[in-house]
Amino acid sequence: MRRIQGHTVNIRLVLLCLTANHRNASLDILERLSVGAPAATRALVDDELFVSGAVVLATCNRFEAYLDIDEPLTGGRAVAVESAVEAMASASDIPPDVLRGSVSVHEGSDAAAHLFAVTSGLESVVVGEDEISGQVRRALDAARVEGTTSSELERLFQKAAQTSRGVRSRTSLRGTHRSLVRLALELASSRVADWSAMRVLIVGTGRYAATTADALRARGALDLHVFSPSGRAAAFAAKHGLIADSSFADAAGTADVVITCTADAVVHADAFAPGRRVLVIDLGLPRNVDPAVGSVAGVELLDLETIRLHAPLEGFGAHADARALVGDAAAEFAADRTAGPAITALRQEVLKTVEDEISRARARGAGDDVEAALRHLAGVLLHRPSLRIRELAVEGRIDEVHTALETLHGLEVDEPPTASPWSETAQEMMPERSA
Numbered sequence: 001m002r003r004i005q006g007h008t009v010n011i012r013l014v015l016l017c018l019t020a021n022h023r024n025a026s027l028d029i030l031e032r033l034s035v036g037a038p039a040a041t042r043a044l045v046d047d048e049l050f051v052s053g054a055v056v057l058a059t060c061n062r063f064e065a066y067l068d069i070d071e072p073l074t075g076g077r078a079v080a081v082e083s084a085v086e087a088m089a090s091a092s093d094i095p096p097d098v099l100r101g102s103v104s105v106h107e108g109s110d111a112a113a114h115l116f117a118v119t120s121g122l123e124s125v126v127v128g129e130d131e132i133s134g135q136v137r138r139a140l141d142a143a144r145v146e147g148t149t150s151s152e153l154e155r156l157f158q159k160a161a162q163t164s165r166g167v168r169s170r171t172s173l174r175g176t177h178r179s180l181v182r183l184a185l186e187l188a189s190s191r192v193a194d195w196s197a198m199r200v201l202i203v204g205t206g207r208y209a210a211t212t213a214d215a216l217r218a219r220g221a222l223d224l225h226v227f228s229p230s231g232r233a234a235a236f237a238a239k240h241g242l243i244a245d246s247s248f249a250d251a252a253g254t255a256d257v258v259i260t261c262t263a264d265a266v267v268h269a270d271a272f273a274p275g276r277r278v279l280v281i282d283l284g285l286p287r288n289v290d291p292a293v294g295s296v297a298g299v300e301l302l303d304l305e306t307i308r309l310h311a312p313l314e315g316f317g318a319h320a321d322a323r324a325l326v327g328d329a330a331a332e333f334a335a336d337r338t339a340g341p342a343i344t345a346l347r348q349e350v351l352k353t354v355e356d357e358i359s360r361a362r363a364r365g366a367g368d369d370v371e372a373a374l375r376h377l378a379g380v381l382l383h384r385p386s387l388r389i390r391e392l393a394v395e396g397r398i399d400e401v402h403t404a405l406e407t408l409h410g411l412e413v414d415e416p417p418t419a420s421p422w423s424e425t426a427q428e429m430m431p432e433r434s435a
Helices: 026-048 078-091 096-100 108-118 132-146 152-170 182-190 207-218 233-239 248-256 291-297 304-309 321-364 367-396 398-409 423-431
Strands: 002-005 008-009 011-019 051-059 060-071 106-107 199-203 223-227 257-260 278-282 299-302
Touching: 011 026, 011 078, 011 108, 011 152, 011 278, 026 051, 026 060, 026 078, 026 096, 051 078, 051 132, 060 078, 060 152, 078 096, 078 182, 106 108, 106 248, 108 132, 108 152, 108 321, 132 152, 132 248, 152 321, 182 278, 182 299, 199 207, 199 248, 207 223, 207 233, 223 233, 223 299, 248 291, 299 304, 321 398, 367 398
Parallel strands: 199 223, 199 257, 257 278, 278 299
Antiparallel strands: 002 008, 011 060, 011 106, 051 060
């Protein structure tokens, strides 16, 4: 229950995920979203009455907005979805109808399952990739800095991190070192006969640049250079054993392979002399390389669009046990929320009794050791019932818990709403797409 404008209304907490990714959106849509949509999504928390939290995940192959919705009326989810789409479309210079056709919507436990799969690398172009879990963690960190996260989103993203670690440690995805960078180099190797004979220029000094340098060395590359538009090349080169170049024009003019992975630069066609053979690999989103570069004689451009079209899906197929772990984690996440009110009610009842006993003990002159012992006893008494309540919630038997609490303790538990498919109104607004 919540008071809004003097009225008491029933509030239903709903998690929504709006996702545009390599399966349902073009690279152009993803590029525009990565530039404009994060600020628009943050504004939803400030401007929309029922959007209480938002976390934005933007990578080179996906843009996702996770929203925590307080829904006081039927159709509130549809309003939130439409508001989010219109805000992101406007900020990204995308027609709303086009964006609606490029966005999938997940709700409740489905949103949780989607994030858990994403964080575990099961929804990536390269299934099981290494980088995505760190990108998800940084998305939550950014939301904390912006002040847009919520307790429900914190719980969701922490469970996602835990699930990802479980997938890594308990399945054959562990230790495979899969990444978009390595896939790009694998595709590039059909054009490069001997990496040790290539002069390679890396543009950028971020995490992707470090991963790129490691992957190049693994393939035998020796002559590695780095250029940074922000002037950090020297420090990066010293740390990673590369050669720092101060002029992009000079470095590109002698390089056999140019790999871009930065947010600070766009490479244009005039950087390359026609007729000179150069392989350019663009790992940036937004694009680091003008598509016109690919039309320069002698220059071959390998960009994200090309990379994802050639992803060896069968070779990187997700394992059934990893999917099962994600499904179990989503069920546990939903069950924890279902079990929460019952655990809280029981905890309040036990702690109230303990506080009364502490007050009586102090009145008789008991010291701090008695209070500590009583509080420890309360924790011990609550531990097993709390675990059992969660177990029963996972099994779909929460009604039995409520009946038991009412029968044994006289407690009435307010049941949280069961996650249900989003409303027909929302479905009409957002046509169903593959996730």
